[in-house]
Each structure stands twice: as C-alpha cells, then as structure tokens.
Amino acid sequence: MKQVCERIKNNLLSASCVELNNVMDNSLAEFGQCLNAAQINVHLLEDQLHQYLWMRTSGKKEFPIFEKVIINELEDGYIINGSVQTEFFEDIIYQLVLPLRSEGRLIGLAGFLWTAENKMVKEVFDQIEQICQTFSLVLARKIKEDRALSDIHQMEKIFMQTVEAFSSIVEISDPYTSGHQSRTGELARAIARKMNLGYDVEHSVYLASLLHDLGKFYIPAQILNKPGRLTEIEYSLIKTHPSLGYQILKKIDFPWPIADIVLQHHEKINGSGYPYGISGDDIMIEAKILCVADVVESISSHRPYRPALGLDSALFEIKEKQGTLYDVDVVEATLDLFIKDKYQF
Ligand SMILES: [Fe+2]
Ligand SMILES: [Fe+2]
Secondary structure (H helix, E strand, O other): OHHHHHHHHHHHHHOOOOOHHHHHHHHHHHHHHHHOOOEEEEEEEOOOOOOEEEEEEOOOOOOOOOOHHHHHHHOOOOEEOOOOOHHHHOOOOEEEEEEEEEOOEEEEEEEEEEOOOOOOOHHHHHHHHHHHHHHHHHHHHHHHHHHHHHHHHHHHHHHHHHHHHHHHHHHHHOHHHOOHHHHHHHHHHHHHHHOOOOHHHHHHHHHHHHHOOHHHHHOOHHHHOOOOOOOHHHHHHHOOHHHHHHHHHOOOOOOOOHHHHHHOOOOOOOOOOOOOOOOHHHOOHHHHHHHHHHHHHHHHOOEOOEOOOOHHHHHHHHHHOEOOOEOHHHHHHHHHHHHOOOOOO
C-alpha cells in the first residue's frame, strides 16, 4: 500500500493542469481499491465554503452533498460517520471526511465512503492523511492556476476593449466610416484564415485592421467628410494617415507588428501606393491582406462623396487589379471567400 501511495502522490504532483482531472480520477480509483472503499471524492470549495468549485470521484458520478454544518466541523477536525445524502448512497454505512487545507485555510475536503463497517488501523489512517496532504497541495496549485487563467482572460478582455476604444476615436471625426474598421477587421481575419496563415497572422491582421485609419483623427473633418473631389493638397494630407497611425501605435509594445501593418496598408504591390511606394515582397503579407479587405469594404459601403457601389464592384476592382495593385494570392482567397463560401459583412 505504501508503494501505491507513493506512486499516487508522485503522479498527482507531476500532473499538469490539463491532465489533472484524469490523473485525479485514476488516483482516486486506485487508492479506493487499496482501501476497499466504495468511493472516494475530492472537493474544492469556494471561498465562502457554500459550494464546490471542482469535484472528482473514484466511482459513481454522483457526489454526496455535505451540509454546511459538516464543512464548519471540518474547520476543526475530521468527521467519521457524518451524514450523507441518502438518495445515491443508501448502502453507505461508514464514511470519513477529511479537511484539505492550505496555509491553515480550509480549501476542500476528501470523502471516503464504505459499504461495510471499517475498523481502520493506524497505519492505514496515516496513509490516508498523507494522501490528503497531497490532495491539499494539488488543490492549492489548482486554485493558483485557475486564478492566473482568469487574470489572463481579464487582461485579454481589457486589451480588446482598449483596442476597440482606440478604434472608435477616428469615428468621432469621421462618422461616415463608422464600423468600417471593424468590418474590415472581420474580413481581413477571414482572408488570413482562408490562406491558412496561422493564428498570429490572423490575430495581428485583425487588430491592425481595427486601428488602421487611426491617423485620420489628425485630419480635419471637413476634408474627411468632403462630398466632392479632393484637391491635391487635401489628398496629400489624407495620405499622411498611415504614418500618423504608425507614430501613435509604435509606442505600444504589441506582441505583433501592428504599427508596421498600419503603416503599409496603402502600399500597392507595383509600388504605386503610399507613404513609401514600396513593392512586392517588401510589403508584409498582413498589410497586403488589410489593403484588399479595406478596398472591398470601402467600395461596398456608402461614402460621403458617393453612394455604396456594392460588392460586385468591389470584387471587380480587386480582380481587375490582381497582380498590379493587389497581391495575387490575397485576391484569390478573397474571391473564394465571397463566391464559394458566401462570406457576408
Ligand atoms: Fe487607410
Ligand atoms: Fe480604411
């Protein structure tokens, strides 16, 4: 039994958080056999001790529900023959419930159930207590891992909300393009996915799209919303927006090259774009995707200087200039997306 206990302890302590459920179930089953127990359960309690956050069992999937009064008693010691809800456990005549503590605080409990009177010798009880110490360590680690995971999710949520708040800044001065960046983002991400470029490209192209026209915040609203044709000076002012967006975004230490993608989103593969007129492979794939998504969304939507031209015109534009202005593979994936997959904004 000692050897089995040592192996169970090692297995539990070396299990990763992904493996924990399986390892715990197997360990409980094995230990249950050693003890000739009908069932062993391990419960993780929430802070207020009102409910279980996580439960594993060696046997039936039903768990005994311990009353609050029992949990209070566990603060002081362990329980032998505490009350068990009888619906699933009517044949249980003997039970042992041990507290699982971390730094003196009750964090869980371990229940051992038998269908026969159990005259437990001291050596066996010692093994049970030792295993329970391991359960306590495992639960304490699980609490920390769950908290870390929830902190990461919270940070991710805050990060996306910050990006969205930034994204909405440009819509203050350019209400006509309300929703343009988010629709472009959805489309650009779908194109990247269609091209099988992997999560990092998909995600970075999405984030950069949400922010790609941020630099327009510096351009006077009269120019952005001008219904007629722009003068050369006005147009040259508009052309500064990728660099202005880059200046803002390069101050943020994104784990992806968001500022560079934004800087290049009006570059064209024949070098006729702006701000630098770079061409071909000098343009990042993310920027080539964003460029096509931006054009398709813009042509499909209403603009102050013209009504919406519709999706057919948008697809005609990219097909016609495929290989001159727009990357061949990106255009191919975009056409596939709309024609075969029936993508819709
Ligand atoms: Fe732009
Ligand atoms: Fe745009």
